[in-house]
Amino acid sequence: MNNNTKIRIKEKKYHSIQQPDIQPQLSLVQRQKIRILLKPAPQIQSPDIIIKKYKQFYKITFTFSTTIIAQFTQVEGFPQHFYLPVCFQSLVDQRVPGFQIQGNNSIFEYQIQFQNAQKFNQLQLKTTLENQYGFFQIQYQLEPISLILRDIEQFQNKNQSPQRTTLIFDFPLFPHQQLGLDQARKFEKFAFLDSPGLGKSLPSLIFLLDFQKPILIIAPFIVHQNWVKTIKQLGIDFVEMSKKKTEINSFYALQKQQKYSLMDYSQIHKTNNFIQLFNNSALQKVILLLTFTEFQKIINDGLNLKLTSLLIDEFHEYKDITAKRTQLLVNFCNQITNVAILTATPALNNSTELYSILRILGLNVTMKAFQDRYAITENTKKYQKIIAHKNVKELSQILKIFSIRRSYDLLPIPAVKRVKFQIMIPKTNQLSTPSCPALLQLASTLPKLPFFLNFYKNFNHKSVVFFSSIQVADALQSICPKIDGRTSIQERKTLIRQFQDDEIQKIALSMECANLGFDLSNCGICFFLQLCWTAAGIVQAEGRIRRVSSKFRQILSVFVDGGSEVENQILNVIQKKGDLFEAIYGEEKIELSEVFGVESIETWIGQNMVKVDDM
DNA sequence: TTCCAGAACGACTCATTCGG
DNA sequence: CCGAATGAGTCGTTCTGGAA
DSSP states (O other), X not given: OOHHHHHHHHHHHHHHOOOOOOOOOOOOOOOOEEOEEEEEOOOOOOOXXXXXXXXXXXXXXXXXXXXXXXXXXXXXXXXXXHHHHHHHHHHHHTTOOOEEEEEETTTTEEEEEEEOGGGOOHXXXXXXXXXXXXTTTOOEEOOOHHHHHHHHHHHHHHHHSOXXXXXXXXXXXXXXXXXXXXXXXTOSEEEEOOOTTSOOHHHHHHHHHTTOSOEEEEOOGGGHHHHHHHHHHTTOOOOBOOOSSOSGGGBOOOOOTTSOEEEEHHHXXXXXXXXXXXXXXXXXXXXXXXXXXXXXHHHHTTOOOTTSEEEESSGGGGOOTTSHHHHHXXXXXXXXXXXXXXXXXXXXXXXXXXXXXXXXXXXOOOHHXXXXXXXXXXXXXXXXXXXXXXXXXXXXXXXXXXXXXXXXGGSOOOEEEEEEEEOOOOGGGOOOOOSSHHHHHHHHHGGGHXXXXXXXXTOOSOEEEEEOOHHHHHHHTTTSOEEOTTSOHHHHHHHHHHHHTTSOSEEEEETTGGGSSOOOTTOOEEEESSOOSOHHHHHHHHHTTSOTTOSBSEEEEEEEEOOOHHHHHHHHHHHHHHHHHHHHHOOOOOOOOEEEOHHHHHHHHHHHOOBGGGO
């Protein structure tokens, strides 16, 4: 038996170790309904913080001497600890050194008393809370008392000895990135929901670095390279130890305190005493880059990661709260204090998709309560279908507290011109409407495909074609290179590089693959030969060419239209979904401005598509 | 509930490298 | 030189998302 064999056996042993799952036993109080009111309070004097447990309720008292009481009665749907950070934050903002909470289960009444009444008056406070947080439209439900205690404890700690040190990095942030970071820094858990291309990764990483803990990054494998790049950009010290396999695998755990080290799962295997390393508080400077499955493995191995902070990239992959992986993440996030969520498409289809974001951020309301409040459902024969949204303004206000979303208007990126490109198809070619959705996409495409292929063969401008069925991909292959689910990562990179370097003029991209991290800023025209089912998908796809680094002032987004019924159906679905986006974030809708024929496309391009450096 | 497509992964094969 | 270890590539499975 040689040395290597020994190591392998050791690792297997380590994997079989099952650590007991230690879950804190929370002492629960009954949920109760409260509503927020403001009224003047009598003057009280007492300097100490007292937390007393009675038979039926807890009484929590902070510093006294105040003139305002916020009373909470009759609330449904939200936990109290959800608004407590907000209260705390508003107090911190107003430089109020202390306040009081009095809670009483039996009479369903809570009180928060603010100290230092001279600095603001009742009206001011009410306006501030209303304007900033929509405080008085939001209704809350009480959480387990231990969570309230935890929040208060955190608040105490923060005020007495601020745990958070703000790190300064040389790398300059855009103003909007700085703004996002500033808002995030008021919270322990935060969601970065900016539009694609606005740069979410840097601020979110800095946000977590502040906490001085090991950082776990969960991201799809394909964007790992981007993260390595981001981390390098920050100028964080780490040492490259090996150049085997791929670039990703080339960073080994560096067991020195002064430097950050970037690791991935394969290195955990290679590090025998990883558990000891990770649990050692001295090892705070580790950034662990994982795919979700690797993360799952680590959790199953029983590795204690409770002292880490977590960053979840492309969070829309976890939006189904019933999915196993989402459940796992929610449970894990409840045990740790610092979480950052990143996604550019928080709500693709309906408002309930925002639920898992709020769960990760600490909301503990049931799915049913959330759905009742924010979605309109319709009972079909077999299942409950969500057909529309309601109370979106309120939901939007809640989201604006714990997350930040900005869209393109912040940046000097090219405007987008969306047009319809009409292809006339002989009527006999139209297929009957199939029942299966995937076939629906295909059926809408097949009749126009020969015409488009013929057109595109002679189209001599740099452009991208988006498709969604592999059959279409195979057809397009005869004209230009394509990237779909079957293309390997290496191949994708090569193609993208060649396209950016003008070696290839035309390229076909699958809508699904286009979601992740491609930068095609050297191109100004995209064709949608097929559509996906969501407005956000289209924006994402356009986002590949519509970037800050783009060489164009205006990009052309062409919807290839065969004029069939099916296509109109799909477009309707997309536009309906766009409404939700607009209602929550006030973003632009997908609307087609003009109908172009073959000649008018050429003319328009000739007149408008000018590269910036040609001007 | 159904179906299809894609992502990720494990199991497997095959070729190459390494240690004794 | 042989067998074990390692790496690359392929195939099938599982899970998820999306529509009706």
